Amino acid sequence: MKRNEPNWLGLSGGGELSPSETQGSAGAPCTGLDRWLAQRLMATTGNPPFTLTLWNGETVYRPETSPVANVILRDRRALLGLIFSPHFYFGDAYSTGRIEVEGDLIECLKAAYRALEAKMPPGSIGREIRNWMHRPRGTGLRSARRNIQHHYDLGNNFYRLWLDEKLVYTCAYYDPPQATLEQAQVAKMNHVCRKLELKPGQEVVEAGCGWGTLALHMARHYGVRVWAFNISSEQIRYAREQAKTQGLDDRVEFIEDDYRNISGQCDAFVSVGMLEHVGPDHYESLGALIRRTLKFGGRGLIHSIGRNRPEPNNPWIERRIFPGSRPPSLSEMTNMFEPYSFSILDVENLRLHYERTCDDWLKRFEQVSDQVEQMYDKAFVRAWQLYLAGSVAAFSTGSLQLFQVVFAHAQDNSVPLTRRHVYTDS
């Protein structure tokens, strides 16, 4: 099942490695200018602790401390691309093999994140320029559908290869710490359900339901009715099949529609891993939707990748992996709650759980990379390895966060006095 459509990477040649491209300067000598540019590149990225080797095999940069990896630029185009836009170009050049990393990719990326954070701290000119250079795509009704299809409609067979058996594609919750990915995904769903204080017979709206696993879990284990929304046709198709197979199709309805078209009222509003795709311009209207949807006395929970401060997503991730995505800072998230005086009851940061989740995904992905290459191509495999390894590095170095926010209507005094119920196994 070789797919050439859609050309998901958006690279020339359908993302295939082209020998004439990747070997363009291979073996060619490097000039004094190349060396100088390579050293400038390392200086402007904070002198990260890996060696840099050019296409002729010459190592032109050695860090002061012991190197965690060796980064090889296979041609001059890779060097020039990195100088022009390191955050964006690294991903494309890595995918197509113009850049290779000898050694531990995750450690290399962590080192790069830390060096860049030190060299371009928040508010610095370099960081502002980088953020200004990349305009993320829109997340209106039409764009949202395109953005979501780009990633989530890659095919259920693809995700089945390396996600957990229940197909949960969001941060797991490793409690107890020795939990497997499978166990941690179930623990995450229970963590969410306890925070929502679900009671049998309640009606729940889920915005952005993935393959429907949380919706089915809530119905089966907490006795609620669920209306679950998603604009990924592939995911909705799978979710409906699951509901039927599991005999839950009378209690869970999967609706292929945008969250903006949610209507009716519910006792709990939950959204796990959708807000990253909503875009800050739409938070206030999402809040308005929740206000009219959530009954008085009901609970809301938003689970989203986040940032410690407002900042656009990594440009390569936004362009190639999650178009239109932007992890919000807490101040940005409050635009959803404060205009409607929602009372924020609880915020929990699960950053280190997402580091481990991505690490588990990457390990599984590596095991099936040959199969994935058969389905797509080598560049696809390398791009996804980079995306998963980069996510491990981003959560590990504090560049990304994972926020779970629980909220209620302002005057609702049925809110729990403590959070003990979240930590009491029932």
Place this chain on the structure above:
Amino acid sequence: MKRNEPNWLGLSGGGELSPSETQGSAGAPCTGLDRWLAQRLMATTGNPPFTLTLWNGETVYRPETSPVANVILRDRRALLGLIFSPHFYFGDAYSTGRIEVEGDLIECLKAAYRALEAKMPPGSIGREIRNWMHRPRGTGLRSARRNIQHHYDLGNNFYRLWLDEKLVYTCAYYDPPQATLEQAQVAKMNHVCRKLELKPGQEVVEAGCGWGTLALHMARHYGVRVWAFNISSEQIRYAREQAKTQGLDDRVEFIEDDYRNISGQCDAFVSVGMLEHVGPDHYESLGALIRRTLKFGGRGLIHSIGRNRPEPNNPWIERRIFPGSRPPSLSEMTNMFEPYSFSILDVENLRLHYERTCDDWLKRFEQVSDQVEQMYDKAFVRAWQLYLAGSVAAFSTGSLQLFQVVFAHAQDNSVPLTRRHVYTDS
């Protein structure tokens, strides 16, 4: 110990009830204009469910539902003052006896809060005008000292009359729910210490330490060293005596100085009930101070009254009770964290605990009101009853929140995976 200095209420006559003032229109007939104005007043405040009676004994307003109380305006000045500035004038007129409430004061205030919230929802013109009319006092170095002395230097003997035995003047934590105020204050201190993950030998900075009870508790029960700052001379004097009496003066240093002058480094930075007095303009510089004070690997905790959305404090409370105070919304609080990429780990809202704390304080205050009147005067007693009852009502109706925010440096991976340690009794 009758005090006429300082004239804390700022009213003419030192806050004394003056018969000539309060009885100015008593017994005088009320006109058609008075009746019309009174009814307009009720309409613009959302037709709250209490009756309104004028100085001649005539009830000029009856709600549609069963009234929770009867509010009596003792003279025309009370009526005109309420029309001009209901939020500010009610407090002064109640203190001086121009307004009286027959029935349950708390229920009456809750009803008023709810009616006003419905009539003047966030963003409405009436609310904007109200917020615009009142400019809170500054919180610079000098003003802060004046602001704090106004309230906290009223005298330790006064607070000893009605606070818990350990003199903790912040939101308690009623866990288990049947806890007494004394027990709940201890539970709150332990809740804070567990969130901070205090370990023996650590060094802690406390900004705004009240009578020093938390500082002493941390040193005694968690084996840490504490540097505790406060600009209330009365509180610092008491705290130092306590440290000596309890044999903890080698481990707890009480420093009479502004939080802005904190220097050195610590393993934990804690501030319980100070941020309300800091003022949003100073959050960013407070964050800078915390960044340079908190060692890598350390934890910070800010405990503060808050709001669901940015809004000035009630003008009477800001003028008469807590000058310069402003409870922040979460979006405002993030100005302390986001510029420095602090990672927010945990936010908990303890609103209903503060409702109960204020209710416990009010009950004790009522029991000693005769003694308080001997120390100050009748107007002081009535003002403080109103402040405490109003606080119960504000927390109960969701007008005020209580946020505990735990945070760490961005790249600190020693943060706990779960919050179970907060709920595990050691």
